[in-house]
Amino acid sequence: MNQITAITDKVYWVGVNDRETELFEALWPLPKGVAYNSYLIVGEKIVVVDTVKNSYINSYLRNIKSVIGDRSIDYLVINHMEPDHSGSIKAIKNEYPNIKIVGNKKTLNFVEGFYGIKEDFHEVKDGDTLDLGDRQLKFYLTPMVHWPETMMTYDQKDKILFAGDAFGGFGNLDGGIFDDELNIDFYEDEISRYFTNIVAKYSPMVLRAISKLEEVDIQTICSAHGPIWRSNPQYIIDKYVKWSNQDAEDGVVIAYGSMYSNTEKMVEATARQLAKEGIKNIRVYNVSKTHISYIINDAWRYKGLILASCTYNTGVFPLMDNLLRFLENKKIKNKVLGLIGSYSWSGESRDRLKDFANKINCDPIHPIIEVKCAPTENEFDDCAILAKKVAEQIRG
């Protein structure tokens, strides 16, 4: 018994769940796994839309064959070339030698680069259609909605958008495949973590893609990861617009790096004062303990961000530096930003925190705190002032 699911009478989910990989892209934790979604259109022509990570090729081929038996596949549409989706291209081509690979110029370039395949290409441009007899597929190029070649494919008959990585999420499909079959509350954090960890850097391109699709009548969104959005596709489109605009919620993330708790004590004082000021969503993260994946997610989600770090070997604490680099790279913006540095003799942590503020074009709230060795009562008072000002700005 497998999990193959009919989306319409001619379109099937033939993807797989990955419950083994610890880190997606060797970076992002997968406590609830991840699904690699692949789709099969079985009409006058047979089409596969995206494949799966190559370690799942056996169950994947079994899924396909259980739908089409001995029939052959006419086209393989590649919306995205990242190997979690393109990894089975070569095996599919071996199994179905006459298959034509459909992609744009950049896709086909990557197909050759990654898999050495140079022929049986069907190149499409933005807005092109592919006639399958009983239906047409239309292609929308959406570059950098994760990689340069990314595109989306629209099935004009069943009004399904095959969206590639867009609108996807971490988390296995544990039986339920469609949004109306599962409790979205359970998936929501994993969907937002997928967005903030994987897609957020490309937010302007996401917004461009969404406006390009404005006129398209989308009844179902089939992403390359996570649930299929059929009951209310607008739900996930609205989320993507909100997240891409960095339209944040009331709340403050305090991320800190501290070896011997001097910095941590200031964090506790700041957090306490925030609570007294009525801030309910306060998320305090020790960068040595919590994976940056979760810190980035909440930093994106909430308006306030307070960064506190000791100095370590003439620099900021290394794991804080890692967080700063990721946030800079993702172009986080519009934060109500507070900075707290600590040191004992040279004091570079505060400079690096200020440098971060410059890089994200954000004026930090004053006072910018810097403490030598253990914090004094005056410095705890400064933490309280900082917390009050951050809370004021968040309340607006």
Ligand SMILES: Cc1cc2nc3c(=O)[nH]c(=O)nc-3n(C[C@H](O)[C@H](O)[C@H](O)COP(=O)(O)O)c2cc1C
């Ligand atoms: C391994 C190590 C390296 C340090 N390197 C520096 C440094 O380069 N410059 C400096 O001013 N302080 C340095 N310090 C001192 C700490 O920044 C300082 O003691 C601070 O109060 C530690 O904060 P914490 O208790 O939150 O860890 C270092 C401390 C340690 C343990």
